[in-house]
Amino acid sequence: MHEMSVAQNIIDIVLQHMPEENSHPVQTVTIKIGKMAGLVPESLEFGFQVLTAETPGMEKAVLQMEFTPLVIHCDQCQKNFEIDDPFFICPECNSANVKILSGTELQVTEIELDDSPKEKP
Ligand SMILES: [Zn+2]
DSSP states (O other), X not given: OHHHHHHHHHHHHHHHTSOTTOOSOEEEEEEEEETTSOOOHHHHHHHHHHXXXXXXXXXXXXXXXXXXXXXXXXXXXXXXXXXXXXXXXXXXXXXXXXEEEESSOXXXXXXXXXXXXXXXX
């Protein structure tokens, strides 16, 4: 399952960002996931839960997903469009001369620790 290795990647990223003497468990991990990232959110969440259950400090971590829309740019009319379906045709001029600007990314955006001191800059 592809989602399993993606979930592992997310966990690796989280662990890399942990301070060395961190004693607070991870509460929430927020990721940005593009509509076109090619991942099944349910499978990703499942994989994340299975893997975090065996990862010290992450046993209770919750995966929060923010979906980013698919945005294309039309070379013909030089406009950007947010589209729901991956047809890759400009909704305005029907040109197929479009490129994807966003919607394929997968990014860890926030890691929240339980009981962490409230030190916001
Ligand atoms: Zn166009």
